[in-house]
Amino acid sequence: MVKARFAPSPTGFLHIGGARTALFNYLYARAQKGVFVLRIEDTDRVRSKKEYEEEILSSMKWLGMDWDELYYQTDRFDLYKEYAEKLINEGKAYKDGEAVLLKVNSEEIKIYDIIRGEITFDTSNFILRDENNKPVLDKEGNTQLKDEVLIKSDGSPAYSFCCAIDDALMEITHVIRGEDHISNTPKQILIYQALGLKPPKYAHLPLIMGEDGSRLSKRFGAVAVSDYKLKGYLPDALDNYLMLLGWSPGNNQEIITIENAIKKFSIKKVNNSAAIFSMDKLNWVNSEYLKQKSVDQVIELLEERLKSKGFIDDDTDNDWLGKIVDLYKGRISTLNDFLEWTDFFFTDNYEVDQDAAQKHLVTKLKDVFSQLTDSFEGVETFSAENVEKTFKEKVTALQLKSSDLIHPLRVALTGKAVGPSLFHIAAILGQKRVVERLKKSLP
Numbered sequence: 001m002v003k004a005r006f007a008p009s010p011t012g013f014l015h016i017g018g019a020r021t022a023l024f025n026y027l028y029a030r031a032q033k034g035v036f037v038l039r040i041e042d043t044d045r046v047r048s049k050k051e052y053e054e055e056i057l058s059s060m061k062w063l064g065m066d067w068d069e070l071y072y073q074t075d076r077f078d079l080y081k082e083y084a085e086k087l088i089n090e091g092k093a094y095k096d097g098e099a100v101l102l103k104v105n106s107e108e109i110k111i112y113d114i115i116r117g118e119i120t121f122d123t124s125n126f127i128l129r130d131e132n133n134k135p136v137l138d139k140e141g142n143t144q145l146k147d148e149v150l151i152k153s154d155g156s157p158a159y160s161f162c163c164a165i166d167d168a169l170m171e172i173t174h175v176i177r178g179e180d181h182i183s184n185t186p187k188q189i190l191i192y193q194a195l196g197l198k199p200p201k202y203a204h205l206p207l208i209m210g211e212d213g214s215r216l217s218k219r220f221g222a223v224a225v226s227d228y229k230l231k232g233y234l235p236d237a238l239d240n241y242l243m244l245l246g247w248s249p250g251n252n253q254e255i256i257t258i259e260n261a262i263k264k265f266s267i268k269k270v271n272n273s274a275a276i277f278s279m280d281k282l283n284w285v286n287s288e289y290l291k292q293k294s295v296d297q298v299i300e301l302l303e304e305r306l307k308s309k310g311f312i313d314d315d316t317d318n319d320w321l322g323k324i325v326d327l328y329k330g331r332i333s334t335l336n337d338f339l340e341w342t343d344f345f346f347t348d349n350y351e352v353d354q355d356a357a358q359k360h361l362v363t364k365l366k367d368v369f370s371q372l373t374d375s376f377e378g379v380e381t382f383s384a385e386n387v388e389k390t391f392k393e394k395v396t397a398l399q400l401k402s403s404d405l406i407h408p409l410r411v412a413l414t415g416k417a418v419g420p421s422l423f424h425i426a427a428i429l430g431q432k433r434v435v436e437r438l439k440k441s442l443p
């Protein structure tokens with residue numbers, strides 16, 4: 001039976017790279033009807049923080065990755081000590097003060113990586129170095145092999161030691177993790193060999209890079225998953241985007257639910273070249289998920305944000321709100337976009353695009369605006385069709401073109417240079433506010 005694990009260190013928030021690793025483990029475990037383990041690698045007591053641990057757990061839940069087993073390495077310190085003692089007793093490891101080190105001999109270590117194929121390591125390249133990274137030479141002037149630290153001089157167990165013991169005792173069959181861990185793999189194999197345990201299978205996922213080819217940085221999405229939540233990305237959309245960072249369902253398909261991905265996922269199909277993180281692509285995926293939601297679902301998703309902005313309260317007419325959502329949900333990338341695009345519906349203190357105002361709200365339009373205002377005041381049922389009809393009649397009567405007036409009208413009503421159908425916007429704003437704003441725009 002397949003058993004995969006995600007093993008984050010709570011020394012930072014869960015970010016895109018970590019979430020992608022978690023997701024590939026999750027997809028593989030579920031695809032194989034296996035077990036998905038979450039193991040918190042909190043042995044570094046100085047850098048591990050409760051705040052990070054909580055964020056990791058809540059982000060995992062938000063992304064819908066439910067785990068079957070949960071472990072904390074700090075609960076297992078006695079176990080690591082026990083194994084260190086065992087290796088000392090067998091003469092495979094030795095003490096150096098508080099530290100315990102595994103003797104390393106020159107040998108070749110081969111691993112078969114599911115994504116990369118065979119990788120060979122030569123332990124004679126594991127050279128002992130000083131603080132300045134210079135090789136430490138012996139009396140004859142030769143470099144020396146670096147023994148592997150199992151227990152550090154402060155008495156805490158080292159990452160590779162805990163990792164190898166846990167993967168073995170938890171009966172992890174597949175270790176799927178980032179490419180940055182490849183260099184740790186031979187060290188962990190040495191520990192398995194010393195303990196007489198069988199190593200798992202390995203799959204090292206390709207790096208994720210920014211669009212300029214550099215490592216993923218804060219600018220290119222190496223921010224916490226919880227930040228994406230705050231910005232108004234949807235968890236299923238983020239999952240979908242993360243899947244595409246190294247894997248594809250085939251046939252140029254890009255939008256796929258987690259349930260369907262589980263049916264198709266295979267580690268063998270994961271790319272071995274770097275994946276590029278594209279914010280535009282993520283925005284596109286998120287907009288596709290927003291489009292698929294019903295108006296009511298989007299209202300529910302927006303509710304807290306709209307309330308905290310003071311845009312709606314319990315008395316807000318839901319049908320009216322639904323019309324706004326319907327008009328915008330096909331054009332926004334994130335939930336926060338909605339707030340930016342629609343502020344003018346909810347408040348008279350909306351943001352005005354100053355460039356557009358200067359360009360379009362010109363004094364020579366004063367008379368035209370005043371006539372248009374009169375016509376709008378005369379509309380009986382202020383529907384989008386009637387607003388459009390009135391507008392067009394006025395334009396013709398004034399011997400103008402629609403385009404001469406539509407931009408000034410948009411800026412006057414919304415403060416923005418672009419947006420969806422202005423006649424629908426006007427109808428939702430209502431006759432009173434349309435007339436007020438037109439009168440105010442060119443006093």
Ligand code: GLU
Pocket residue numbers: 006007008009041163176177181
């Ligand atoms: N705790 C390690 C990390 O966060 C996990 C490494 C592994 O998956 O083996 O990078």
